[in-house]
Amino acid sequence: MGLVVQKYGGSSVADAEGIKRVAKRIVDAKKAGHQVVVVVSAMGDTTDELIDLAEQVSPMPAGREFDMLLTAGERISMALLAMAIKNLGHEAQSFTGSQAGVITDSVHNKARIIDVTPGRIRTALDGGNIAIVAGFQGVSADSKDITTLGRGGSDTTAVALAAALDAEVCEIYTDVDGVFTADPRVVKKARKIDWISSEDMLELAASGSKVLLHRCVEYARRYNIPIHVRSSFSGLPGTWVSNEKPNGDEQVEHAIISGVAHDVSEAKITVVGVPDKPGEAAAIFRAIADAEINIDMIVQNVSAAATALTDISFTLPKTEGPKAIEALEKTKAAIGFDSLRYDDQIGKISLVGAGMKTNPGVTADFFKALSDAGVNIELISTSEIRISVVTRQDDVNEAVRAVHTAFGLDSDSDEAVVYGGTGR
Amino acid sequence: MGLVVQKYGGSSVADAEGIKRVAKRIVDAKKAGHQVVVVVSAMGDTTDELIDLAEQVSPMPAGREFDMLLTAGERISMALLAMAIKNLGHEAQSFTGSQAGVITDSVHNKARIIDVTPGRIRTALDGGNIAIVAGFQGVSADSKDITTLGRGGSDTTAVALAAALDAEVCEIYTDVDGVFTADPRVVKKARKIDWISSEDMLELAASGSKVLLHRCVEYARRYNIPIHVRSSFSGLPGTWVSNEKPNGDEQVEHAIISGVAHDVSEAKITVVGVPDKPGEAAAIFRAIADAEINIDMIVQNVSAAATALTDISFTLPKTEGPKAIEALEKTKAAIGFDSLRYDDQIGKISLVGAGMKTNPGVTADFFKALSDAGVNIELISTSEIRISVVTRQDDVNEAVRAVHTAFGLDSDSDEAVVYGGTGR
Numbered sequence: 072m073g074l075v076v077q078k079y080g081g082s083s084v085a086d087a088e089g090i091k092r093v094a095k096r097i098v099d100a101k102k103a104g105h106q107v108v109v110v111v112s113a114m115g116d117t118t119d120e121l122i123d124l125a126e127q128v129s130p131m132p133a134g135r136e137f138d139m140l141l142t143a144g145e146r147i148s149m150a151l152l153a154m155a156i157k158n159l160g161h162e163a164q165s166f167t168g169s170q171a172g173v174i175t176d177s178v179h180n181k182a183r184i185i186d187v188t189p190g191r192i193r194t195a196l197d198g199g200n201i202a203i204v205a206g207f208q209g210v211s212a213d214s215k216d217i218t219t220l221g222r223g224g225s226d227t228t229a230v231a232l233a234a235a236l237d238a239e240v241c242e243i244y245t246d247v248d249g250v251f252t253a254d255p256r257v258v259k260k261a262r263k264i265d266w267i268s269s270e271d272m273l274e275l276a277a278s279g280s281k282v283l284l285h286r287c288v289e290y291a292r293r294y295n296i297p298i299h300v301r302s303s304f305s306g307l308p309g310t311w312v313s314n315e316k317p318n319g320d321e322q323v324e325h326a327i328i329s330g331v332a333h334d335v336s337e338a339k340i341t342v343v344g345v346p347d348k349p350g351e352a353a354a355i356f357r358a359i360a361d362a363e364i365n366i367d368m369i370v371q372n373v374s375a376a377a378t379a380l381t382d383i384s385f386t387l388p389k390t391e392g393p394k395a396i397e398a399l400e401k402t403k404a405a406i407g408f409d410s411l412r413y414d415d416q417i418g419k420i421s422l423v424g425a426g427m428k429t430n431p432g433v434t435a436d437f438f439k440a441l442s443d444a445g446v447n448i449e450l451i452s453t454s455e456i457r458i459s460v461v462t463r464q465d466d467v468n469e470a471v472r473a474v475h476t477a478f479g480l481d482s483d484s485d486e487a488v489v490y491g492g493t494g495r
Numbered sequence: 496m497g498l499v500v501q502k503y504g505g506s507s508v509a510d511a512e513g514i515k516r517v518a519k520r521i522v523d524a525k526k527a528g529h530q531v532v533v534v535v536s537a538m539g540d541t542t543d544e545l546i547d548l549a550e551q552v553s554p555m556p557a558g559r560e561f562d563m564l565l566t567a568g569e570r571i572s573m574a575l576l577a578m579a580i581k582n583l584g585h586e587a588q589s590f591t592g593s594q595a596g597v598i599t600d601s602v603h604n605k606a607r608i609i610d611v612t613p614g615r616i617r618t619a620l621d622g623g624n625i626a627i628v629a630g631f632q633g634v635s636a637d638s639k640d641i642t643t644l645g646r647g648g649s650d651t652t653a654v655a656l657a658a659a660l661d662a663e664v665c666e667i668y669t670d671v672d673g674v675f676t677a678d679p680r681v682v683k684k685a686r687k688i689d690w691i692s693s694e695d696m697l698e699l700a701a702s703g704s705k706v707l708l709h710r711c712v713e714y715a716r717r718y719n720i721p722i723h724v725r726s727s728f729s730g731l732p733g734t735w736v737s738n739e740k741p742n743g744d745e746q747v748e749h750a751i752i753s754g755v756a757h758d759v760s761e762a763k764i765t766v767v768g769v770p771d772k773p774g775e776a777a778a779i780f781r782a783i784a785d786a787e788i789n790i791d792m793i794v795q796n797v798s799a800a801a802t803a804l805t806d807i808s809f810t811l812p813k814t815e816g817p818k819a820i821e822a823l824e825k826t827k828a829a830i831g832f833d834s835l836r837y838d839d840q841i842g843k844i845s846l847v848g849a850g851m852k853t854n855p856g857v858t859a860d861f862f863k864a865l866s867d868a869g870v871n872i873e874l875i876s877t878s879e880i881r882i883s884v885v886t887r888q889d890d891v892n893e894a895v896r897a898v899h900t901a902f903g904l905d906s907d908s909d910e911a912v913v914y915g916g917t918g919r
Contacts (some may be wrong), residue, residue: 087551094552121571127511128518128575129582136581139589140574143567147545150564151552157560158553165563170639191639215594215615 072104073239074196078111078206078229082246083303084148085115093244093303094155097201101161106196108236110206110229111152113144134179138208138219142167145205145225153203163201166191168208168217172235173228175209175218182209182218184227184290187235204232226287234294241291242299243283249300249309250275250282252330252480257468260481264329266311271329271423274457278421279334288312327426328433328478333471334419335464337367338392339450341384342399344409352383354406355399362398364391368419368452368461380409384450386461389415417449418467421459422474428455440477446470496528497663498620502535502630502653506670507727508572509539517727518579520668521625525585530620532660534630534653535576537568558603562632562643566591569629569649577627587625590615592632592641596659597652599633599642606633606642608651608714611659628656650711658718665720667707668727673734674699674706676754676904681892684905688753690735695753695847698881702845703758712736751850752857752902757895758843759888761791762816763874765808766823768833776807778830779823786822788815792843792876792885804833808874810885813839841873842891845883846898852879864901870894 077097084090093111100107121140125132132140149165156163172188195202206225209218220227226243233241250272251261267275269292276285282300291298292314301309311317345351352371359366367386387395392413399411420441427433437458441448446469450461462470475481501521508514517535524531545564549556556564573589580587596612619626630649633642644651650667657665674696675685691699693716700709706724715722716738725733735741769775776795783790791810811819816837823835844865851857861882865872870893874885886894899905 087548090552124511124571124575125578128514129578131582132578133581136574136577136587136589139577140571143570143574146567146570147548147564150560150567151548153560153563154549154553154556157557158555163560165560 074106074108074236075100075240075242076108076110076229076233076236076238077242077244078225079109079244079303080225080246081112081115081118081148083244084111084152087151090114090148090151090155094152094159096244096303096306097152097156098159098161101201108192108196108202108204108232108238109152110204110225110232111145111148112206112225113141114148114151117144117147135216138179138217141219142205142208142217145207149203149205153201156201156203161201162199163203164195165203165205166195167205168228169210171202171204171232173204173209173231174212175220177211177213177216177218179216179218181221182211184209184220184231185212187231189232189235192232192236204228223284223287226284227290230287230290230294230296230298233296234290238296240297240299242301243287244301244303245282246302246304247282248302248305248307250280250312250330253471253475254280254333257333257471258331258475258481261475262480262482264310265308266313266317267329268425269312269314270456271425272312274421274423274454275330275332278332278423278457278459279336279419280330280332282310283312327430328422328424328480330423331471331474331478331480332421332423333467334421335417335467336389337386337417337419338389338413338415339384339386339417339461340392340395340399341382341412341414342408343382343412344378344380345383346407347379347381351406354402355383355408356385358398358402358406359385359387359395362394364395364398368450368459370450370452386417386419386450416464417461418464418470419459419461420467420470420474421457422478423457425456427458434458436477437474440474441470443477444469444473446473498530498532498660499524499664499666500532500534500653500657500660500662501666501668502649503533503668503727504649504670505536505539505542505572507668508535508576511575514538514572514575514579517668518576518583520727520730521576521580522583522585525625532616532620532626532628532656532662533576534628534649534656535569535572536630536649537565538572538575541568541571559640562603562641565643566629566632566641569631573627573629577625580625580627585625586623587627588619589627589629590619591629592652593634595626595628595656597628597633597655598636599644601635601637601640601642603640603642605645606635608633608644608655609636611655613656613659616656616660628652647708647711650708651714654711654714654718654720654722657720658714662720664723665715666723666725667711668725669706670726670728671706672726672729672731673724674704674736674754677895677899678704678757681757681895682755682899682905685899686904686906688734689732690737690741691753692849693736693738695849695880696736698845698847698878699754699756702756702847702881702883703760703843704754704756706734707736751854752846752848752904754847754904755895755899755902756845756847757891758845759841759891760813761810761841761843762813762837762839763808763810763841763885764816764819764823765806765836765838766832767806767836768802768804769807770831771803771805775830778826779807779832780809782822782826782830783809783811783819786818788819788822792874792883794874794876810841810843810874840888841885842888842894843883843885844891844894844898845881846902847881849880851882858882860901861898864898865894867901868893868897870897
């Protein structure tokens with residue numbers, strides 16, 4: 072029996088009852104003979120409440136102080152969790168990100184982990200303790216200031232600690248039963264995936280699947296840490312995410328298609344009437360990059376020969392839309408385009424699976440399924456193991472269901488898949 | 496213009512509005528040319544809410560985790576206060592007790608400060624920042640664990656930082672206008688004291704005055720730090736507490752009597768029928784000390800010659816009553832007393848003033864005032880600059896008013912003294 076890292080999200084520890092339930096689960100792992108390190112998020116809505124307070128005292132809270140404020144949230148949940156475990160007769164100690172040795176860069180509110188030096192965690196484990204660590208937070212190498220890793224950062228804390236401590240597995244407890252072949256709220260027949268490769272999981276996360284963040288999966292892939300995503304409510308086995316198929320488990324089948332993801336959080340900008348000559352596209356995307364906006368898909372139309380003008384479209388998070396429009400308007404004269412069109416009524420559907428590399432029919436089947444469902448395709452983008460299309464937002468749910476059925480992903484059972492937990 | 500340390504209690508920063516009001520006051524001190532270090536408590540009822548959560552998960556929360564939990568409170572208030580100051584256009588940085596160099600022993604929940612190494616505070620000040628420090632908390636020298644100083648510990652943090660930084664003054668902002676000659680809720684004609692010696696303030700604090708804690712005054716006396724207790728609401732000058740009269744201020748008069756304090760938080764235990772021979776009293780108080788109970792007054796009656804038995808009475812905090820009774824019952828056979836009597840309906844009235852050393856009539860006047868008011872005295876205890884008596888609790892308010900009038904402490908004005916603030 073080796074070391075396991077368990078991570079519990081805010082909905083799992085939303086109140087005293089939740090904390091006590093989680094404490095029992097942790098103690099069970101300890102009783103089973105594991106060394107246990109637990110990463111915990113802030114309770115329920117604590118972080119939102121703290122953000123609200125910050126906005127009341129300052130319209131633009133300073134990054135350093137904002138991080139100091141938010142980290143109070145995990146401090147509360149981790150101390151309570153340690154108390155609840157001790158109340159069950161087991162030894163536990165809680166540690167802040169700084170005490171746990173989570174060293175980051177100095178970018179407040181979205182710091183990156185640059186090192187993990189878990190000496191105090193090792194000492195606590197060697198002393199027979201369960202170690203409880205605050206997720207989402209660290210300390211900057213340069214200034215020794217408290218930093219936070221951005222929303223969802225607790226998953227990254229868990230994987231980083233698992234890597235530094237050479238854990239057997241990083242268990243991510245959440246309020247759903249695992250990773251599904253599609254969002255079960257949209258596709259009633261979505262199936263829970265028993266195992267998915269890190270590579271496919273990365274593409275799903277990049278394509279709108281919310282269960283695991285891209286950064287967390289990327290970290291686990293690099294350090295070869297198996298992740299087990301599962302429900303803190305049901306206790307059922309969830310989804311394993313790892314670089315290789317689990318050892319000796321030949322029943323785990325590497326599906327051609329892992330799943331269908333969708334994303335309605337993006338918008339589309341079209342730059343109309345761009346002179347079709349070298350350097351124009353570069354100028355446009357330089358302006359976007361200088362505004363620190365990440366874009367997703369890019370399509371350039373074939374130039375209309377008569378005018379020698381072309382249109383360039385790209386997608387980006389809706390939240391970045393106004394900033395992008397502003398940045399482009401400023402360069403309008405220099406670039407010499409006609410106008411900008413902004414469209415936030417789009418949706419993206421992505422099909423992900425390493426199997427499509429060796430199955431050339433996948434793309435054709437994908438487009439046929441969409442066509443049969445009467446869904447119009449506006450943009451297309453592909454990688455080796457993913458095809459994404461942009462459609463009208465209103466068509467997204469129907470498109471996801473059609474594709475899910477066409478690729479044989481529907482569960483055999485007619486019963487709805489349980490989407491677990493509190494529904495949060 | 497030198498360095499000032501300002502401390503704001505929880506009622507001064509109870510909500511976003513309070514934090515913004517305090518931020519303005521701090522910025523005023525900075526604008527006046529001071530270097531400013533601010534010690535802040537947790538917002539309003541935060542600490543009580545955290546204690547309530549702890550009790551929900553564990554009937555006996557572990558000290559280490561309890562301290563980790565409670566220190567989240569100041570983390571929130573200090574970050575918000577720094578944000579609010581920055582929003583007014585001034586630079587501010589917040590620091591935890593650990594970051595501020597508040598080093599303590601390892602006694603969780605009531606740690607003692609053993610050193611202060613405020614290197615980061617100095618750096619912040621030298622960089623033009625206002626430094627905001629979490630009150631009430633530190634880090635243990637041995638284990639590097641987070642500790643708390645116990646209730647009211649933020650005042651001690653402020654004085655300790657003032658000493659370590661060689662501050663001109665430690666300003667304690669609270670919800671009353673200063674130290675009064677008696678509790679204004681009991682004595683309408685109580686006067687605010689402009690200056691009081693540390694020595695007299697120590698006796699008042701030990702006798703039930705709640706404005707400053709004994710530990711904080713003791714620390715300030717030892718390091719010769721002047722304290723200015725004042726209201727965060729009115730902005731009026733408050734009470735100066737220092738070892739020497741303020742320089743060049745000859746109008747500040749050293750009163751014979753500083754004030755009248757009262758305390759209804761104690762109980763009296765009488766050990767009845769103790770054999771009147773050497774070692775019996777020692778055995779009783781050894782049992783009490785071993786149970787880690789602090790006692791206040793002790794009186795041994797004259798032995799009745801016929802029986803060679805005596806009674807021993809002492810007072811102690813009501814909260815310690817059950818523990819003391821238990822400790823004594825266990826030693827009953829060994830000591831050989833008859834019975835125990837427990838009385839929690841007592842009150843203590845104390846008259847404090849260095850002037851009584853050289854004014855022999857004070858004691859007689861004190862007893863006469865009580866007698867004229869029809870108040871019966873049950874126990875008496877004296878120090879060089881204090882006389883205390885125990886009476887029935889029901890008589891306390893009347894006794895305090897009578898003594899206050901008899902010693903000429905009543906304010907000239909017929910108007911009620913304003914007791915300031917929120918009335919908390």
